[in-house]
Amino acid sequence: GENVEQHPSTLSVQEGDSAVIKCTYSDSASNYFPWYKQELGKGPQLIIDIRSNVGEKKDQRIAVTLNKTAKHFSLHITETQPEDSAVYFCAAPLKAAGNKLTFGGGTRVLVKP
């Protein structure tokens, strides 16, 4: 069926190192790819998104890359800080499923000081 797969499920990095989270999607018609950060007890907060007409987007320490041919997109966090510790979710609107936003399973990121 139509889905979004996210890896890894957990990621532990040393403060200052980079973190990379990857997602694959199944619907080639998907055209919008947001990333959400969810801290304990809070709702998902959008941190960056990319549309299919660009291959990369950057916002300070956060960047997202998109490979439409391979149907995967990645979140890159550089110079990680303890406050980056959270669960991160990727998502894609699956056109074949009526344009519903489908989320990956999440990645729990722990930044060790």
Add this chain to the structure above:
Amino acid sequence: GAGVSQSPRYKVTKRGQDVALRCDPISGHVSLYWYRQALGQGPEFLTYFNYEAQQDKSGLPNDRFSAERPEGSISTLTIQRTEQRDSAMYRCASSRRLEETQYFGPGTRLLVL
């Protein structure tokens, strides 16, 4: 400005009771979405509205679940004859228009005893 708000934040009910969960979207946002999020997983689509019209309800688990948005602003998700398996975090999101960024509320945690 104010974000998406949901009430109540916590709801404990006995099996068989009906519950109504409220979502107040960001002012001016015409699209509103309901999700359910199990612990440790990403949000799962339930239904969405564009203005007052319910566009897609294919994610509602069964006919005990219903949603309405009569005036195109506040929405209510109703669960009739609640069952223990309905226990979850119910999240609402809104976007300025369809296919634009979705902003999530804090959620309502429902516990069915």
